[in-house]
Amino acid sequence: MRSPYPQINCDVLIIGGGSAGAMAAIRAKELDPRQTVVVLEKGDAKYSGCIARGMDALNIVAVPGVATPELYVESNRLACEGIMDEPVNFRMAQRSWALMQKLVSWGVCFPVDEKGNYDILQVHPKGRFCVTMKEPELKTILAKKMVDLGARVVNRSMALELFTDGNRVCGALAMNVRTGELFILHAKSVILAAGGTARFGLPNNGYLYGVYDFPGNTGDGYCLAYRAGAELSGFEYTLVYYIVKDINAPLLYITLTRGCHLVNAFDERRDKDHPSIRTMFLEHLDEKGPMRIKLKHLPEETIREIESLLFTTERPSCERFYKGRGIDFRTGEIELWPTEVFLCGGHGLTGVRVNEAAETSVQGLYAAGDTSLVARGHLSGAFVFGEIAAESATEFAAGGGRTDPDPQQIKAFEDKRRGRLSQTSGAVSIEEFEYKVRRLINDYIRPPKNEYKLNRALWWMDRFRQELCELVRIGDAHDLFKAYEVENIIECATLSAVASLERKESRWLPWHYRSDFPQTNNQDWLKHIVLTQGETPGDVRVTHKDIIRMQKGN
Numbered sequence: 001m002r003s004p005y006p007q008i009n010c011d012v013l014i015i016g017g018g019s020a021g022a023m024a025a026i027r028a029k030e031l032d033p034r035q036t037v038v039v040l041e042k043g044d045a046k047y048s049g050c051i052a053r054g055m056d057a058l059n060i061v062a063v064p065g066v067a068t069p070e071l072y073v074e075s076n077r078l079a080c081e082g083i084m085d086e087p088v089n090f091r092m093a094q095r096s097w098a099l100m101q102k103l104v105s106w107g108v109c110f111p112v113d114e115k116g117n118y119d120i121l122q123v124h125p126k127g128r129f130c131v132t133m134k135e136p137e138l139k140t141i142l143a144k145k146m147v148d149l150g151a152r153v154v155n156r157s158m159a160l161e162l163f164t165d166g167n168r169v170c171g172a173l174a175m176n177v178r179t180g181e182l183f184i185l186h187a188k189s190v191i192l193a194a195g196g197t198a199r200f201g202l203p204n205n206g207y208l209y210g211v212y213d214f215p216g217n218t219g220d221g222y223c224l225a226y227r228a229g230a231e232l233s234g235f236e237y238t239l240v241y242y243i244v245k246d247i248n249a250p251l252l253y254i255t256l257t258r259g260c261h262l263v264n265a266f267d268e269r270r271d272k273d274h275p276s277i278r279t280m281f282l283e284h285l286d287e288k289g290p291m292r293i294k295l296k297h298l299p300e301e302t303i304r305e306i307e308s309l310l311f312t313t314e315r316p317s318c319e320r321f322y323k324g325r326g327i328d329f330r331t332g333e334i335e336l337w338p339t340e341v342f343l344c345g346g347h348g349l350t351g352v353r354v355n356e357a358a359e360t361s362v363q364g365l366y367a368a369g370d371t372s373l374v375a376r377g378h379l380s381g382a383f384v385f386g387e388i389a390a391e392s393a394t395e396f397a398a399g400g401g402r403t404d405p406d407p408q409q410i411k412a413f414e415d416k417r418r419g420r421l422s423q424t425s426g427a428v429s430i431e432e433f434e435y436k437v438r439r440l441i442n443d444y445i446r447p448p449k450n451e452y453k454l455n456r457a458l459w460w461m462d463r464f465r466q467e468l469c470e471l472v473r474i475g476d477a478h479d480l481f482k483a484y485e486v487e488n489i490i491e492c493a494t495l496s497a498v499a500s501l502e503r504k505e506s507r508w509l510p511w512h513y514r515s516d517f518p519q520t521n522n523q524d525w526l527k528h529i530v531l532t533q534g535e536t537p538g539d540v541r542v543t544h545k546d547i548i549r550m551q552k553g554n
């Protein structure tokens with residue numbers, strides 16, 4: 001039967017055109033310029049994702065003569081409190097220097113001193129790995145490169161479902177988020193690079209999109225993988241950052257490494273002992289917050305350097321923000337607060353389980369960046385595993401074979417969509433509904449957690465699943481697309497509550513603080529909690545997996 005939807009055929013399909021997706025597209029075209037590579041992007045790949053513009057550092061680079069991949073594994077094992085597969089992290093660190101040199105060859109600016117040395121900071125428990133970058137055009141450089149090499153970028157399009165044939169992926173169903181038009185992508189291999197769940201808890205500022213991470217990331221990569229049968233892990237690692245109040249923009253590495261003072265509400269200095277997000281957040285919870293950053297003692301030259309980084313690289317809107325608040329760094333100070341709770345592979349430990357070849361447990365399906373579990377890999381992880389995923393996906397696609405999507409799967413999707421589109425007189429707008437879902441995530445999943453709260457979270461998420469189909473008003477394509485996003489946020493909350501209930505200990509304080517099990521218990525819990533889908537999306541299967549250690553000769 002001929003499908004009524006437009007069709008796109010490709011060898012490699014990449015879902016998400018952010019850091020990992022763009023790098024994957026570039027690598028795939030470098031490897032085989034003749035293969036067709038399609039990048040599906042919810043926003044506009046020129047400015048979408050965590051690198052909306054640029055970045056001020058590549059957080060993990062094993063610079064020869066300064067640090068080694070082995071030291072990085074040791075350091076990250078400490079940061080992850082043991083819950084980390086070593087070979088994956090080793091591979092990332094091992095390729096990080098070559099990756100950085102590739103960026104340099106594209107004109108990305110990593111400042112050097114008069115002797116030609118990079119500025120390398122210590123922000124990890126051991127070793128100096130964080131290389132200062134000053135590149136406000138990083139994202140546009142990547143976007144241009146992938147297009148110049150011949151990757152086809154399909155903007156404003158959201159992947160909604162993966163198609164599988166048995167345990168093999170064979171494409172995806174997508175929707176134009178402006179027109180609502182559905183289309184089908186046939187692919188020999190698929191790379192998931194759709195970021196983490198940025199829109200998870202509700203931020204203090206009350207704005208749905210006023211979050212730390214890229215707001216277009218709603219856990220779609222996790223949910224697509226989960227529904228296709230892949231293994232997920234680390235959903236109990238519920239992150240809360242501690243950064244600039246209200247705008248939720250980063251600045252800690254930029255300021256604290258340049259001599260700024262960090263003080264608590266009582267003006268006590270806290271910058272002396274290598275402060276971490278975690279120690280600041282704990283001090284805040286201990287009623288000694290808010291913490292503040294003071295700069296006025298710094299020379300004009302340093303203040304200008306900080307301004308030039310903060311106002312040009314990651315979020316140029318910061319300049320307007322500080323102006324609006326009447327804050328001049330020469331006289332004023334910057335107030336910090338906890339962010340919303342969120343899930344992420346790059347800053348945290350949440351993601352689709354992958355091996356050193358970026359393979360998931362589904363054939364032909366690869367994951368990279370914040371969607372994947374390359375624990376705390378940051379931008380380096382996204383770039384390196386973007387490349388690795390492209391290499392594996394290219395090899396798999398070259399093996400040939402393409403099957404058509406199962407018509408039953410399309411029909412089931414259409415039936416559900418028809419139901420949604422008939423909700424024109426629902427009582428609750430999708431925005432109000434999302435607000436409530438995320439408020440309840442704050443109440444019951446944000447740490448500190450306990451069994452009672454987590455069970456309440458599960459009860460609410462079941463109810464929200466139902467209400468999304470009955471109470472929410474879907475007036476147009478835009479509402480429909482947001483409803484798909486909120487469905488994924490609900491799914492991520494379910495996964496997070498299940499994993500948090502399972503891990504009956506406290507670890508990564510305060511990210512997984514169980515007040516009913518306040519101690520860390522290495523005897524029983526030094527392992528992964530792995531989630532897979534059961535009969536329905538709400539039926540989450542839980543297993544435990546051992547930590548994978550380095551083999552000699554890796």
Ligand SMILES: Cc1cc2nc3c(=O)[nH]c(=O)nc-3n(C[C@H](O)[C@H](O)[C@H](O)COP(=O)(O)OP(=O)(O)OC[C@H]3O[C@@H](n4cnc5c(N)ncnc54)[C@H](O)[C@@H]3O)c2cc1C
Pocket residue numbers: 015016017018019020021040041042043048049050051055056057058059060157158159160193194195196212213214216217218220221249250314346347368369370371377378379380382
């Ligand atoms: C504010 C901030 C500052 C940071 N600073 C640094 C730093 O200085 N150094 C460092 O090393 N790391 C830093 N990081 C971390 C690093 O930027 C991220 O780990 C990395 O960029 C993640 O890349 P990604 O491709 O996984 O996600 P993203 O770059 O966010 O890309 C995901 C893309 O997927 C798209 N998408 C989502 N769902 C769908 C869907 N269903 N269909 C189609 N497309 C979809 C999104 O629109 C987005 O473009 C920072 C992160 C943030 C948020």
